[in-house]
Each structure stands twice: as structure tokens, then as C-alpha cells.
Amino acid sequence: MTTSGFDCAIVGGGPAGLTAAIYLARFRRRVVLIDAGQSRASLIPRSHNHPGYPDGIHGNDLLERMRQQMDRFGVTVLSAKATDARPVLDGGFRIEAGQTLLADHIILATGSRDRLPPLDDALDHIRQGLLRQCPICDAYELSGQPVAVIGAGDCAAGEALFLRHYTPDISMLTLGSELTVPPPLLAKLEKAGVRIVTDEASDWDFGDGGVGVTLGGSPARFRAVYSGLGSDPQNSLARSLGLDLAEDGRISTDAHQQSSVPGVFAAGDVVTGLNQIAVAMAQGEIAATHVHNLLRVQEDRCLADSL
DSSP states (O other): OEEEEEEEEEEOOSHHHHHHHHHHHHTTOOEEEEOOSOOGGGGOSOBSSSTTOTTOBOHHHHHHHHHHHHHTTTOEEEOSOOOEEEEOTTSSEEEESSSEEEEEEEEEOOOEEEOOOSOTTHHHHHHHTSEESOHHHHGGGGTTSOEEEEOSSHHHHHHHHHHTTTOSOEEEEOTTOOOOOOHHHHHHHHHHTOEEEOSOEEEEEEETTEEEEEETTEEEEESEEEEOSOEEEOOHHHHHTTOOBOTTSOBOOOTTSBOSSTTEEEOSTTBSSOOOHHHHHHHHHHHHHHHHHHHHHHTTOSSSSOO
16 A cells, blocks of 8 residues: 655654654644654653653653644554655655655654663663663752662763762672773773672662662662663664764754755654753754745745755
């Protein structure tokens, strides 16, 4: 089955994709949102730094509010995973998502996936707020409390140093993996008072407001544990479309969120920059508005003849 006639196809139903869909629908454009239901935001137990919610908001609650808002404007929603995207000879793009969709423009809001530590039920512990992934989002709530970071490399070391601003009680747990931090960074960790524990871990206990673990035979307890293993941008569609990618695999965009391929835009965690909900929303707004303006130029309803 082939569905044609969309001004824009948005891939990804997280904060960036939903925002772009709301804007484009309110611009009275024909838009389809392709969503596999795997938004990273759905794992957030409560965001305390998202503007407008002084008591915080659960990630799923925020997504549901945005979906309800989007539904008021008649956006076509396809609950499926987009598996391929290619340009077509006469212009526009073909997207495969269980069916074939044709669209003049694409906004990729495919996000990223955090690398999880080797723990049973890791996703459940994230939803509980005991295993965490974003110190920018929630380190404030841990001020002065014992915190650990899992990892043996630069990423974990960077998170430990970031968290040191909030509490002096920081441990970096390699879980028996070989420490790969270079000497200059080791010196910074030592200066900051970060403990490095290279013992294997056992007897994890997530609950009762904290995390208990045995490290080399000695019990330890932390208010929360961060995964410092990095993340992987979901860029398979970007690669199919031949987009320029940064060294970390994220999509490079210009000030209008346009990629290196005309007509393809990107927003949210799959884009180089700060991984935050408000940033993703802003990028979705920028991309959607530029798509609308490009269409206005084609319709001869814009002061400029080109953008």
C-alpha cells in the first residue's frame, strides 16, 4: 500500500517530533507522524527542570499531553517503525514503515538510546529513578547525597566530575572492567575527590529509596546510580538518506535544523547539541516552521523567492 500527498513526514514521537507535528498541523499542512512508541522521554520518572512544571512532570504524562494537543489538529499517526527512507527521482521522499509513504519533506526525530549497564531490569530501575541517565536533568535532587556512576571510560569520568558540583560523595564503579581513563583525567578525578572502585559488583538491591550493592565483598549504598556508558544516536534512516553525521554519529544541521540533504530536517537527541526536552521542542518548532516557509515559497506566498 502506498500513501501519498504528505507535505512532511515526521519520524519519531518524542518531544521533538510531537512539537513539529503540532506546528505543522497548525500551519494547515498535510503531516504524518510515524511513531514506534520508543521515546526516551517515556522513561523519565519525573522531570524537575522542564519549564512550566514547578512540581515536575512524568515523561509519559508530558508525552500524553502533547499527543492530546496534536490530535486536535488532525495529524495522521502511524504506529510503526520506519525502516527505510530514500529520495525519489521526481522529488520528495519514500518512507517504508509497514507501508510506503511519500512526502515532500522529512523531519527525523529518532532520538538516541542510552547504553545500559549489565543489570537485571535496568529499564524498571530507570523508571523508579534509582538508575539515572541525565545529571543535567536531575542531579539537583541528589545534592549532598551519596551517588555512583557506572563506567570505566571518559564518559563516566565526565559525569562523575559534573556530579561533584552537587555532592562530595561520588564513586565511579567500573564493575570489574579495565579503567580506560587517561592520566590527566585521573588527576582531575583525584583532585575532585571521586572514589574509583574497580571491584566487581554483586547483590544489587534497588529499593527503599536507594541502591545497595556489594563491591569486592564490602557493602555500599547510594541514593542513586548513574549510567556513564554513553548513548547511541538512532541514525539508520539518516545513513540511508546520506546525511552528514558528526563524529559521534549524530546528525549535523544548520540554523533551520536542515540536514546536508535538502528537504530533510532533524531535531531532538539525534541532533548534535544539548539533549534536553526544551531544546528538542525548540528544534521541532524551528524545523516545522522552515518546512512551512519552504512550501510558502513554492506557493508564491512568501516575500522571498528562495530561502
